[in-house]
Amino acid sequence: MTDTTYTPPSVWKWEPGNGGKFANINRPVAGATHDKALPVGKHPLQLYSLATPNGVKVTVMLEELLEKGIEAAEYDAHLIQIGEGDQFGSGFVEANPNSKIPVLVDHSMNPPQRVFESGAILLYLAEKFGEFLPTDPAKRTECLSWLFWQMGSAPILGGGFGHFYAYAPEKYQYPIDRYTMEVKRQLDVLDRHLADNRFMAGDEYTIADIAIHPWYGALVKNRVYEAAEFLEAHTYTNVLRWTEEIDARPAVQRGRMVNRTWGEPNEQLHERHDASDFTEKTEDKR
Numbered sequence: 001m002t003d004t005t006y007t008p009p010s011v012w013k014w015e016p017g018n019g020g021k022f023a024n025i026n027r028p029v030a031g032a033t034h035d036k037a038l039p040v041g042k043h044p045l046q047l048y049s050l051a052t053p054n055g056v057k058v059t060v061m062l063e064e065l066l067e068k069g070i071e072a073a074e075y076d077a078h079l080i081q082i083g084e085g086d087q088f089g090s091g092f093v094e095a096n097p098n099s100k101i102p103v104l105v106d107h108s109m110n111p112p113q114r115v116f117e118s119g120a121i122l123l124y125l126a127e128k129f130g131e132f133l134p135t136d137p138a139k140r141t142e143c144l145s146w147l148f149w150q151m152g153s154a155p156i157l158g159g160g161f162g163h164f165y166a167y168a169p170e171k172y173q174y175p176i177d178r179y180t181m182e183v184k185r186q187l188d189v190l191d192r193h194l195a196d197n198r199f200m201a202g203d204e205y206t207i208a209d210i211a212i213h214p215w216y217g218a219l220v221k222n223r224v225y226e227a228a229e230f231l232e233a234h235t236y237t238n239v240l241r242w243t244e245e246i247d248a249r250p251a252v253q254r255g256r257m258v259n260r261t262w263g264e265p266n267e268q269l270h271e272r273h274d275a276s277d278f279t280e281k282t283e284d285k286r
C-alpha cells in the first residue's frame with residue numbers, strides 16, 4: 001500500500017470538475033442541459049458530428065457513396081462542438097439520447113429516421129444504398145464480425161489507453177501498462193489478419209475498413225495520442241500497408257476534413273453542405 005492507493009467509498013459521489021481533459025462536460029446523468037434545436041439543411045441526410053475517429057467513419061462513408069455516383073447520399077454535415085456541450089442540446093438529445101457524436105437523421109423517411117452509434121450508421125447506409133457490405137453470406141458475416149470487433153475494441157483504445165496516456169491529469173503506470181498491453185494485442189490481431197488479406201473482409205473494401213481505419217490507421221500514423229513511437233507502430237507493417245492504401249482514397253481524404261476544427265487550415269472543413277465546399281477549400285489554398 002502507498003499513499004497513492006485509492007480506497008473506493010461505500011457509495012460513490014460525483015465531484016464535478018475532477019480533473020482531466022473533457023472533465024467539464026462529463027457527468028453521471030443523461031438528458032438535455034439546454035434548449036437548442038438542430039439545424040436542418042437542404043439534403044435528406046443530415047449529419048451532426050465532429051471529426052473525431054467516430055465522426056470520420058460516417059463522413060468517409062458518405063463521401064465514398066458519393067464517389068460511386070450515388071446522388072441520394074448527398075448530405076449536410078453540421079458541426080457539434082463537444083467541448084462546448086452542443087451534444088446536450090435538446091434537439092441533439094432527441095436525435096441521440098446517449099449524447100454522443102455522430103448522429104444521422106434521414107429526412108427521406110416519414111417521420112424522419114434517427115440513427116445513432118457510428119457502427120449502426122455505417123450499417124444503415126450500407127443497407128440503404130447497397131454498397132460496402134458484401135452480399136455473399138460468408139463475406140457479409142466476416143465484414144460484420146470485424147465491424148463489431150471495432151465497436152468493442154475502440155473503447156479500450158480511446159477511453160482506456162488514450163485517456164490515461166494522453167488526457168489524464170496525472171500519469172499512473174498501472175492503467176497505462178494495462179491498456180498499452182491490450183492496444184498492442186489489438187494491433188497484433190489486425191497485423192496478423194492483414195498479412196493474408198488486402199482489406200478486413202478479404203479483397204473487398206467494406207464498412208469494416210471504414211470503421212477501423214479512423215481509429216487504428218490514425219494510431220499507427222501518429223494522428224491520435226502522439227503514441228506511435230511508444231507503441232512501436234512501425235513494427236505493424238501490414239497495418240501500415242493497409243492504412244496507406246486507404247489514406248490514398250480521395251473519399252477518405254475528403255471525409256477526414258469534414259467537421260474538423262484543428263490541424264492545418266487546409267485540412268479543415270467545419271461544415272459541409274455541398275460537394276463544392278471542397279472545391280472552394282482547394283481554391284482557398286492557392
